[in-house]
Amino acid sequence: MKRFFSMILVLLGLYYSVIAQEVSRKEVEKISWFKEARFGMFVHWGLYSILGGTYNGRTMPDTALANGKSWYAEWIQQRLEIPNNEYQALVEKFNPSRFNADEWIKEAKNAGMKYFVITAKHHDGFALWDSNVSNYDIAATPLRGRDILGELVDACKKYGLKYGFYYSHWQDWEHPNGAIPYWKPARKSRDFEKYWKEKSLPQVQELIERYDPDLLWFDTWDEEAKELITPARRDELIHLVRKLSSKCLINGRIAMHDPGNEIDFLEMMDNAYPKQLLDKPWQTPATMNHTWAWHSKDFNWKSSGQMLRYLVSNASKGGNYLLNIGPKPDGTLPLPAIRRLREMGAWMLTHGEAVYATQPLRDVPTNKGVVLTQKRIEGGQIIYAHILDELPDNTLKLAIAKDKVQNCQLVETGEMRNVKSDGNKGVTISLPEKDPYDNAIRVLKLYVKE
DSSP: OHHHHHHHHHHHHHHHHHHHHHHHHHHHHHHHHHHHHOEEEEEOOSTHHHHTTEETTEESSOTTSTTOOOOOGGGHHHHTTOOHHHHHGGGGTOOOTTOOHHHHHHHHHHTTOOEEEEEEEOTTOOBSSOOSSOSSBGGGSTTTTOOHHHHHHHHHHHHTOEEEEEEOSSBOSSSTTSBOOTTSOOOOHHHHHHHIIIIIHHHHHHHHHHHOOSEEEEOOOTTTTTTTSOHHHHHHHHHHHHHHOSSOEEBGGGSTTOOOSOOSBEEOSTTOOOSSOOSSOEEEEEOSSSOSSOOTTOOOOOOHHHHHHHHHHHHTTTEEEEEEEOOOTTSOOOHHHHHHHHHHHHHHHHHGGGTTTOEEOOSOOBOTTEEEEEEEETTEEEEEEEEOSOOGGGEEEEOSOGGGEEEEEETTTOOBOOEEEOSSSOEEEEOOOOOTTOOOOEEEEEEEEO
16 A cells, blocks of 8 residues: 555656646746847837927926926826826827828837837826726727727737737826825825726736737836835736736836746836846836937937947847837827837848847957857857947957857858967957948857857
C-alpha cells in the first residue's frame, strides 16, 4: 500500500511539474511579441482635442492660474479650471469627420511600429466607445453609431500590428467618486470604491470582452495613487484581466508606487530613459513635442533623428519606445508628426534588423555615443553598433578579440569594412566619410564567432 501511495505521489509530482512548465512556456510566449517589437504608437485623443490647449482666451501653460503651468493639453479641464458642465458639453462638438482608422494604422506600420495604443478613456472620464456603464461616451456625440475603437482594431489586424488601450482606472473627473488632481480634496477610499465598482472595473471588462486587446495601459504616477490604488485593488484589477484574457499584457503603472510581481512589463515615467538594464521588459512612453494631446500652440517638435536615438538607446537596454501622437479634432494626424514618422520609417526600413528582436549586449566597452544590440546565431552572435554621435577619427572601437570577428559591414548598404586589431584585446573599424548634412544613425554589423 505504501508503495502504491508513493507511486501516486510521484505521478502527481510529475503531472504538476508538466503543468507548471506549460504555464511558464505560455507566459514566455505571451510577452515575446512585446520584447521583440521595440517600437509602438501611442495616441491621446478625446474631447480635450477639440480645445487644442486653449480655453476662453487662456492657453496652456498659463502661469496666472495656480495649476496652469503645464503643456499637457489632455489636462486642460483641470489646469485651466473649466467648469464640469462646460467641458462635458464638448460631447456635442466631437465630430471628427476626417477620421480614418486605416490611414492612422498605415502611418504606424510604415514608420516601423509594431503595436498601437489609444486612450480609450483618459482622466476626464470620456469613453471612446459606446459603454453600457456610462453615458459619457462616443454614443453621446455626433459620431453615435460608429465604433471608433473597432475600426482601429480592424485596421491593426489588417496591417499586422498588436493593439491595446489606455484606460484611466484611477483618475476620473466625470464620476463623482473618481480620483481627482492632488490640489483638490482627496477622495476617501470608501467613496472611491463606488467608482471602482460602478465604472472602472466594468469598463475594463467591456474593453476586453468587446475588443480582445493585446495590452492594457493603466496610469498612475509617483506616490499620488497610493491611498486609493491599494495592493488589494491592484490585484483585483489584475485578476479581472487575467480571468477575461489569456493574452492581455498589463503595465507597471497600474500602481507605479507598488506594481507588485504580477504585471507583465514596467512603464517608465513620461519621457524617462533608464541608464541601466532592467530585469523585466519595459518601455518609455514619449512625446513628439511637449504635449500628449493635440495642442495647436505647441511647436516644440523633436527631430526624427533625436527620437530614433531614444529608440535605439532603449533597445540597447532591452526596452521599447512608445511614441505618442495627438491627432487633431477632425481626426487627422498633424503634418509635423507625419513627416517625422515617415523619416523614422525610412531609417527603420533599412535598419530594422538592428532593432527588432534584439537583446542588450553587456560588458563590451566601446566609444561614447555608441550603443550596442545583438542577436544570437548558431556558433556565435551578430553585434550591431549604432553610432549616435560623430566618432574621433571616424573610427569605432570595440573590446572584442580580432580573431573572433568574421566580418563587418554597414547595415544600410552592405559595404564591407576592414577590422583591425588595436593591439589591446580589441578592434578598430574605420567608417566611410559622411555625406554633408547627413545626421542619420549609422549601424555596423559584425559577425562574431564563439
